[in-house]
Amino acid sequence: MAQINVAILGAGRIAQSMAETLVKMAADDRYRDLVAPYAVAARDGERAAAFAAKYGFPVSYGSYEELVADPNVNLVYIATPHNFHAEQAILCMRAGKGVLVEKAFGANTQQAREILDVSDETGMLCTEAIWTRYMPSRGMIDDIIASGVIGEVQAIDANLCYPTTAKARITDPALAGGALLDVGVYPINFIDMIMHNAPIARVESSMQPYETGVDAHNSMTFYYQNGVMATAQSSILCHSDRMGAVWGTEGYLTCQNINNVEAIDMFDGSHAVTAHYDVPEQLTGYEYEVASTAQAMLDGRTECDEMPHSDTLRIMECMDSLRADWGLKYPFEA
Numbered sequence: 001m002a003q004i005n006v007a008i009l010g011a012g013r014i015a016q017s018m019a020e021t022l023v024k025m026a027a028d029d030r031y032r033d034l035v036a037p038y039a040v041a042a043r044d045g046e047r048a049a050a051f052a053a054k055y056g057f058p059v060s061y062g063s064y065e066e067l068v069a070d071p072n073v074n075l076v077y078i079a080t081p082h083n084f085h086a087e088q089a090i091l092c093m094r095a096g097k098g099v100l101v102e103k104a105f106g107a108n109t110q111q112a113r114e115i116l117d118v119s120d121e122t123g124m125l126c127t128e129a130i131w132t133r134y135m136p137s138r139g140m141i142d143d144i145i146a147s148g149v150i151g152e153v154q155a156i157d158a159n160l161c162y163p164t165t166a167k168a169r170i171t172d173p174a175l176a177g178g179a180l181l182d183v184g185v186y187p188i189n190f191i192d193m194i195m196h197n198a199p200i201a202r203v204e205s206s207m208q209p210y211e212t213g214v215d216a217h218n219s220m221t222f223y224y225q226n227g228v229m230a231t232a233q234s235s236i237l238c239h240s241d242r243m244g245a246v247w248g249t250e251g252y253l254t255c256q257n258i259n260n261v262e263a264i265d266m267f268d269g270s271h272a273v274t275a276h277y278d279v280p281e282q283l284t285g286y287e288y289e290v291a292s293t294a295q296a297m298l299d300g301r302t303e304c305d306e307m308p309h310s311d312t313l314r315i316m317e318c319m320d321s322l323r324a325d326w327g328l329k330y331p332f333e334a
Contacts, residue, residue: 074098127292161240187258
C-alpha cells in the first residue's frame with residue numbers, strides 16, 4: 001500500500017468532522033500521498049449516499065457488511081456510539097481492515113480486551129481515536145515541564161463540561177451514555193499524558209446521576225505514589241472553562257481547552273505571564289490521529305506510539321473502576 005484508503009463507519013456528527021478532515025488532508029501536500037477519503041457506510045443507504053455526495057467520497061454503502069467486503073478499503077474510522085465499537089471493530093479487523101476507533105474505545109474493559117485480542121490475532125492495526133493524544137500540544141506541554149521552568153510538579157487540574165442532555169445517546173444507559181465516557185475521558189487523558197503512567201496510590205470520586213441513571217456530573221481525584229494530586233471534572237449539564245493546569249513549585253502553566261488545546265501560558269510564582277505558546281495551525285485537529293494511524297499501517301504495526309494498546313486498557317480500567325465506585329452499570333453489563 002502506497003496510500004491508505006479511509007472509510008467511515010457511521011454518518012453522524014463526528015463522522016462529518018472526520019470527512020471534512022479527510023477531504024482537507026487529500027488537498028494538502030503533507031498528507032495527499034498518505035491518505036485518501038474513499039467510502040462511508042450507514043445503516044440507511046440513502047443517508048450514506050447523501051453523506052458521500054456532500055463530501056465527495058466515491059463510494060457509499062447501506063450496510064457495514066458491504067463496507068468491510070470492499071477490498072479497496074484499508075482503514076475504517078468507527079464513528080458510532082461507544083457500545084457498538086467492539087462488535088464493529090472486530091467485524092472490520094476480521095475482514096482485513098485496520099481500525100481507528102473513536103473514543104471511548106469501548107463501553108468497558110472487557111470490550112476493549114476483546115477488540116485488542118482480535119488485533120493481536122489478525123495482525124491488523126487498531127488504535128483509539130482520542131485526538132488529544134496525537135496533537136503537537138502534548139509534546140509542547142511535556143517540553144515545558146521537562147525544562148524545569150515551573151519547578152517540581154505538585155498538582156494537576158482539568159475539566160471538560162458541555163450541556164448535551166438534548167442528545168438522546170448522551171443520556172441513554174443502553175448506549176453507554178453519561179459524562180464519563182463522552183467527555184470525562186479527556187481530563188483523565190490530559191492528566192495521564194502528563195503523569196506518563198506513574199503509579200496511582202488511590203482514587204476518590206463522586207457523581208451526580210441524571211434521571212436516566214447515567215452520570216450527569218462527576219468529580220475525580222487521583223493521588224499518585226510520587227505525591228502528585230490530580231483533580232478532574234466532567235459534566236453533561238453545564239458549560240465549563242475547559243481549562244487544564246499544571247501547578248509547580250516555581251510556577252504553573254495553563255492550557256486553553258483541554259479538548260483541543262489552543263494555547264499554553266506559563267506563569268511565575270508572582271502570577272505574571274512569562275511565556276505564551278500558540279499551537280501549530282491545524283486542518284481540523286483530527287489529521288494527526290489519521291496520519292499516525294495510516295503511517296503505522298504502512299509500517300506494518302498494530303498500534304500507534306501516541307496511544308498504545310496498554311494506555312487504552314489502562315484508561316478503560318480506570319473508567320470501569322470509577323463506575324464501580326458509583327454503582328453505575330449499563331444494561332448490557334448486567
